[in-house]
Amino acid sequence: MNLVLFGPPGAGKGTQAKLLTDKRGLPQLSTGDMLRAAVAAGSPLGLRVKSILEKGELVPDELVIDIIGQRYDQPDCAHGAVFDGFPRTIPQAEALDTMLAARGKQIDLVLELKVDDAVLLSRVEARIKAGGVLRSDDTPETLKHRLGVYYKNTAPLLDFYRAQGKLRTLDGMAPVGAVTAAVAVILDGPTAG
Ligand code: AP5
Numbered sequence: 001m002n003l004v005l006f007g008p009p010g011a012g013k014g015t016q017a018k019l020l021t022d023k024r025g026l027p028q029l030s031t032g033d034m035l036r037a038a039v040a041a042g043s044p045l046g047l048r049v050k051s052i053l054e055k056g057e058l059v060p061d062e063l064v065i066d067i068i069g070q071r072y073d074q075p076d077c078a079h080g081a082v083f084d085g086f087p088r089t090i091p092q093a094e095a096l097d098t099m100l101a102a103r104g105k106q107i108d109l110v111l112e113l114k115v116d117d118a119v120l121l122s123r124v125e126a127r128i129k130a131g132g133v134l135r136s137d138d139t140p141e142t143l144k145h146r147l148g149v150y151y152k153n154t155a156p157l158l159d160f161y162r163a164q165g166k167l168r169t170l171d172g173m174a175p176v177g178a179v180t181a182a183v184a185v186i187l188d189g190p191t192a193g
Pocket of ligand 1: 053177
């Protein structure tokens with residue numbers, strides 16, 4: 001099964017993707033994690049994208065399409081994957097469909113985690129208050145910019161996947177366990193969760 005976890009920054013995509021990996025063995029393909037790893041390693045890709053991530057802008061489509069294609073061809077994706085933070089633009093979604101079709105596969109479901117902007121901001125503020133290691137884009141100002149980028153470039157994908165009949169929307173403001181249970185109901189039917 002190939003799933004897309006969809007939603008604005010801080011909606012809980014990474015949290016739910018990790019739970020799907022633990023419970024169902026579907027690898028989490030997070031372009032954000034891959035890009036941050038490249039920055040941390042100081043690789044040519046990392047040097048190219050470091051300031052883009054810091055500003056909360058989108059990395060060029062061709063770069064993320066390339067890294068996701070390479071990652072999907074690893075053996076652990078043989079039975080599918082959870083796409084987390086990818087696709088983020090229409091060209092990325094079209095490239096993903098093409099890549100999967102070439103392998104005889106497809107996106108099966110797109111799970112949208114719907115969360116109000118004010119709740120997203122309060123999640124970042126809570127993380128800042130809690131201390132610890134923060135991402136370079138984890139400030140209220142950058143989050144507001146990332147939200148603007150989301151509404152302009154990424155939210156149009158909701159219509160793209162709605163038209164394909166693959167979109168399911170969940171209340172991402174419910175507690176983590178309740179979101180996980182709602183995902184299970186969608187994947188396994190009403191007796192799950
Ligand atoms: P990326 O790493 O994908 O960041 P993001 O989408 O902005 O999302 P986050 O990781 O901040 O949030 P999340 O939805 O995963 O939520 P999480 O589970 O962490 O991208 C970073 C950057 O990389 C982009 O800005 C861009 O520059 C670049 N990039 C990445 N992919 C790209 C692409 N495809 N194309 C171009 N550029 C790309 O949860 C957030 C917080 O909320 C946590 O503290 C968590 O504990 C808490 N939480 C989670 N669920 C709940 C809940 N139900 N109730 C209460 N709290 C909750």
